[in-house]
Amino acid sequence: MAIRIHTMSVDSEHRLVSIGVIASRLGVSVSWVRKLTDAGLLPSVRTTGGHRRYDPAEVDAAYRRHVVALPPLASGAGTTLYSARSPLAGLEEHVVWRDVMAVLPPSVEEAARGVIGYALTEMVNNAVDHSGGSVAEVVARQRDDVVEIEVRDDGIGVFEHLRVHLQLPDAESSVLELSKGKRTTDPAHHTGQGIFFTSRAVRLFRIEANGISWIVDNERGDQAVGESSVVAGTVVRFSVPLAGVRPMRDLFWEFADEEFEFARSRPSVRLAQTGDHFISRSEAKRLLEGLDRFSDVELDFAGVLEVGQGFADEVVRVWPSTHPRTRLTPMNMSPAVEFMMRRAG
Incomplete structure (x- = not known):
């Protein structure tokens, strides 16, 4: 289904709203509304200046019809x-x-x-x-x-x-x-x-x-x-x-402490990256966010080729100094990553 693009009438223009209003109405992000629109799932019109506008009633109906409806499953082997x-x-x-x-x-x-x-x-x-x-x-x-x-x-x-x-x-x-x-x-x-x-x-x-x-x-x-x-x-x-x-x-015991609490984690560092390298301190902060809920954390560096000085310093020195109850243990490090982590320590 293609996106509808037409000239607005005076009456329709009064009830049309911006993409931000629709995002708030559906409880999703603007980027997600834009993605649904580009996929042809939500109807929109364009102003003479090229801006998208939405009819809330039409969006509600389309959202129920296309997003809520499950397509049939493709037949799988077996x-x-x-x-x-x-x-x-x-x-x-x-x-x-x-x-x-x-x-x-x-x-x-x-x-x-x-x-x-x-x-x-x-x-x-x-x-x-x-x-x-x-x-x-x-x-x-x-x-x-x-x-x-x-x-x-x-x-x-x-x-x-x-x-x-x-x-x-x-x-x-x-x-x-x-x-x-x-x-x-x-x-x-x-x-x-x-x-x-x-x-x-x-x-x-x-x-x-x-x-x-x-x-x-x-x-x-x-x-x-x-x-x-x-x-x-x-x-x-x-x-x-x-x-x-x-x-x-x-499996439960692998991530539990002596009191059988879920106290250990092993996040994949690679999931926090966009390429093969980590450079900035902000990337390290994103990785470490919320890990203070655990007592032991193994940071899996498999697939990460290099890290920068700021990243290594945040992981090895800064974050542990403010979260002493959580022990960070890097694992599966490449030689380049291990060098930077040791240097930061």
Whole structure:
């Protein structure tokens, strides 16, 4: 659907509003409204000066029609075990898990069932409590020796939701915050652990929303952020082998302290960068934001080629001096990164 461009009448001009008003009305950023408009999902007109204007009533209708409506799932390879589309109102994640568990093949070991159950219920709960949408779709497939789960909703999108509520500079920053753990927009009712542990428990984890894709490949020990065709809603996909899976309790213990509290984190430094190098102190501050919630933090420098003096000084000297209760441990450093970190110490 192309963007409508026409000359405004006098009557229509009186009810048209700016992109900023529409962003506030929908509870999203101006850049996100612009992206939806460019994708043809929100109708707009242009003034003689070339500025976009929106009819609030038309935008509301289009938002419900195009953003709220889920497109049909593309048929995937493998055997479909379960597929259901449900209203989010009244949807209970334990009921979804009960129905999915009933169709899993007998060859799925107990530990694998535990991982699938944890990941599925957490992702469905996120859709119910945080998406702001109206519909969710859950699909389970078996492909050879792997169970694949897909959870979709028609809401605002997980990255934009976090950007708005955590007041982040952009939606891409949401990926870094999710990788840290303990980041939630509703701390009174949620711990911010669901995506953190799910992304580490499964073989392959992929979450797409707001034109962004975050992939965690635990088999290869790698992760990446890129572009996505998903601009409306959130799509989460993850895969779990039928056998040989680490139990959830072992994963929980890896990030827990002696009192079984979620006290350790291992963010990927690469998720905070736009290239292969970190130069500025501000980049370090962005990386370290909120990590004082943990007692031990391992900073994973895998894939980072170099860091600048200001970045290294903030990580090694300045931030630890003001947060003495949190121990930072750099890991997987290249020789150039290790040199700068040692020099800063």
